[in-house]
Amino acid sequence: MKINYEWPGIGEIRSSINEKERSKEFFLGLFHFTLPLIVWLASFAGIIFAPWWAKIFFGYANGHSLGVMILIGHDALHGTLFSKRWMNRLVGRISMALTFHPVTSWVHAHNGLHHGFTNIKGKDIASTPLSLKEYRNLSFLGKCSYRVTRSWYGCSWLYFKETWFQWMFFPIASRAPRNSKAFFRDRLQLAIFFVAWISLLIWSAIIRGENPFFMITCGFIFPQFVASYFIGFITMQQHTHPKVAWYSELDSPSPAFFQAQLHSTPHLVFPYFVRLFMRNIMEHTAHHADPGNIPLYSLPEAQKSLERFFGDQILYENWTPFTFLRTTRICRLYDYSTHQWIDYDGKPLTESLYERYLKETKVDELQSVAY
Secondary structure, X not given: OEEEOOXXXXXXXXXXXXXXXHOOOHHHHHHHHHHHHHHHHHHHHHHHHOOHHHHHHHHHHHHHHHHHHHHHHHHHHOOOOOOOHHHHHHHHHHHHHOOOOOHHHHHHHHHHHHHHOOOEOOOXXXXXXXXXXXXXXXXXXXXXXXXXXXXXXXXXXXXXXXXXXXXXXXXXXXXXXXXXXXXXXXXXXXXXXXXHHHHHHHHHHHHOOOOHHHHHHHHHHHHHHHHHHHHHHHHHHHOOOOOOOOEOHHHOOOOOHHHHHHHOOOEEEOOHHHHHHOOOOOOHHHHHHXXXXXXXXXXXXXXHHHHHHHHHHOOEEEOOHHXXXXXXXXXXXXXXXXXXXXXXXXXXOOOOHHHHHHHHHOOOOOEEEOO
């Protein structure tokens, strides 16, 4: 199914955002990079030297700082944190190393595929929903795994399995970066870093007379779990919503840039305190409108500028735990022929998302053509 309509072009979309919101400030970039890094170092020291009962709390703080470092690395590798390319590459590499993301695969999969083919099945890396046929072809364990990834409690598994494992560290040949030598070098360096990290935790436990496994759990396993849940929680909701469409070859040559980047990227408004911890990443429509130019500290104003021009065509919703649970309850499988979210038995859970768009925007000249 496709829609015959002259969508606003890339130039029109990006011109709605003020140039000052593309300005890159050195000290702001440095602040956003160093703050979570300091928290990570301090909490890591706390894990090693604190009593056993305090290690868990330090482990959680350590994991959250790791999640934030992914957000900082994401910005840097888009080239938006600093004005200098070498600064962005250095900060991006340091930030991503702490959660074992090879820079080569991140730039290939995230910058190239996710932003180039947002919400397009088979090309986008971000938690693509299965069709009913694909789900039924899974093994019993495969079905259980998929159901976990579409649940509120499965955000960590979603990110670890669907993104990190399949796209970042162990991609199949068709998903791997083209520069195989750089990719191998990145993974080798991260493997050495992993061995050094675990060795330091074991050595620290032995000289302090503590349980090495408990030290590894608090100093590595638990923080990595917290970080992956944090990022999985974010990525699940950035392009998954009961009113957001996904696309396939049935929509060729759709979607247009406007459909993929603005319609498919809802603006979920979190409480102010939560937005600070998320580094404005959920002002995500503006990021997708111009990913290579708007730094994270300018996203709120850029989002406002974008919504002044296209507000009635951007999905805007105040986030609550209930809206999150609703998303996990509805966004299970997807019927790519009718553009409906469906349940595991094939029952439709939403109306056609194209029909919803026609109703809510009241654009009479749109003509939907099914084939």
